[in-house]
Amino acid sequence: MGDVTAWRKAARSNDQGGSCVEVAAFAGAVGLRDSKDPGGPKFLLAKDDFRALLAHLKQH
Numbered sequence: 723m724g725d726v727t728a729w730r731k732a733a734r735s736n737d738q739g740g741s742c743v744e745v746a747a748f749a750g751a752v753g754l755r756d757s758k759d760p761g762g763p764k765f766l767l768a769k770d771d772f773r774a775l776l777a778h779l780k781q782h
Contacts, residue, residue, distance in 0.1 A: 731757050 729744040735757065742757035752772040754765040767775065 727753065729753075729755065729757075729760070 727746045727748075729746045731742055731744045735742040744755050744757045744760070746753040746755075748766065751766050751768055754767065756762055
């Protein structure tokens with residue numbers, strides 16, 4: 723997950739602090755990272771797993 727990756731933060735996020743997650747598209751996968759710590763840990767999920775995560779979060 724190098725520097726050329728285009729990470730995107732939700733439009734509803736702001737610079738007031740709080741918890742913000744950024745996502746990036748990869749071939750067959752989606753990357754996730756903490757916007758406050760872009761050099762920190764990153765997660766890579768298969769696209770189907772990312773869709774399932776979103777569906778679960780929308781239910782709760």
